[in-house]
Amino acid sequence: MNLLAPVRRDRVLAELPQCLRKEAALHVHKDFHPRVTGACQEHRTGTVGRFKISKVIVVGDLSVGKTCLINSQSIWYPFRFCKDTFDKNYKATIGVDFEMERFEVLGVPFSLQLWDTAGQERFKCIASTYYRGAQAIIIVFNLNDVASLEHTNPLMSTVCGRQWLADALKENDPSSVLLFLVGSKKDLSTPAQYVLMEKDALRVAQEMKAEYWAVSSLTGENVREFFFRVAALTFEANVLAELEKSGVRRIGDVVRINSDDNNLYQTASKKKSTCCP
Ligand SMILES: Nc1nc2c(ncn2[C@@H]2O[C@H](COP(=O)(O)OP(=O)(O)OP(=O)(O)O)[C@@H](O)[C@H]2O)c(=O)[nH]1
Numbered sequence: 001m002n003l004l005a006p007v008r009r010d011r012v013l014a015e016l017p018q019c020l021r022k023e024a025a026l027h028v029h030k031d032f033h034p035r036v037t038g039a040c041q042e043h044r045t046g047t048v049g050r051f052k053i054s055k056v057i058v059v060g061d062l063s064v065g066k067t068c069l070i071n072s073q074s075i076w077y078p079f080r081f082c083k084d085t086f087d088k089n090y091k092a093t094i095g096v097d098f099e100m101e102r103f104e105v106l107g108v109p110f111s112l113q114l115w116d117t118a119g120q121e122r123f124k125c126i127a128s129t130y131y132r133g134a135q136a137i138i139i140v141f142n143l144n145d146v147a148s149l150e151h152t153n154p155l156m157s158t159v160c161g162r163q164w165l166a167d168a169l170k171e172n173d174p175s176s177v178l179l180f181l182v183g184s185k186k187d188l189s190t191p192a193q194y195v196l197m198e199k200d201a202l203r204v205a206q207e208m209k210a211e212y213w214a215v216s217s218l219t220g221e222n223v224r225e226f227f228f229r230v231a232a233l234t235f236e237a238n239v240l241a242e243l244e245k246s247g248v249r250r251i252g253d254v255v256r257i258n259s260d261d262n263n264l265y266q267t268a269s270k271k272k273s274t275c276c277p
């Protein structure tokens with residue numbers, strides 16, 4: 001018996017969604033890695049698509065809009081992500097909450113479990129117990145509040161003691177987890193304010209080796225594109241890891257997702273985790 005809900009038609013990804021800004025992207029390839037496409041065509045994706053559920057945690061200061069981002073409904077796009085309403089009243093998340101979201105990527109069913117954590121200090125110790133085992137970390141800040149951006153970055157936030165990225169990484173493998181830095185409430189910024197904030201945010205994203213996005217949960221701007229990108233990159237990383245694990249490779253094949261100049265965040269440890277010898 002299959003207890004999983006069927007994949008909705010508007011969650012089907014046949015192509016790789018593109019990044020928002022090339023300056024701060026996890027990679028800028030136009031298509032899925034050829035080995036991933038090949039594995040999907042030949043039904044060689046192992047546990048991906050059958051049993052595997054990928055965990056994604058969403059962290060950031062209180063009231064930056066984490067819950068609204070997950071529950072966001074776009075009024076401009078005929079698209080709903082997880083829930084159907086935008087709630088203008090702030091209701092603090094207590095501890096954690098999660099939503100399950102099902103996609104189909106290159107014909108393979110793929111599930112994301114989105115963990116919405118509390119930003120309030122008093123709930124932080126409960127929330128942090130759920131950080132472990134994440135394949136992607138989404139760090140949210142408010143585009144209209146520079147302090148919330150500072151709190152994402154370990155280098156800038158030592159003084160006030162909030163280090164969303166550092167805390168989340170303590171419980172996860174920094175060499176394989178995918179990072180996304182998301183500026184929220186874009187609808188509240190004027191274009192001039194946004195340009196200024198984006199400059200800082202791109203720099204922070206580059207420092208933390210995260211992919212940068214700017215969204216509005218109120219208008220829906222970039223919400224769909226962002227979650228599709230998270231699903232696609234998490235799927236791609238999972239399939240590559242699965243291929244590596246199963247040793248399904250031909251002599252001379254290269255699994256190196258980080259292997260060319262298009263990859264902005266190539267690091268020694270990341271290289272090691274995603275490559276064939
Ligand atoms: N204008 C605007 N307001 C937003 C947006 N996203 C969230 N908000 C508002 O910001 C407030 C906080 O949103 P939440 O999503 O609850 O914030 P949170 O990060 O989950 O907060 P905690 O659970 O306490 O960590 C609410 O009043 C929302 O209506 C947005 O994109 N635009």
Ligand SMILES: [Mg+2]
Nearest residue numbers: 066067092093
């Ligand atoms: Mg919340």
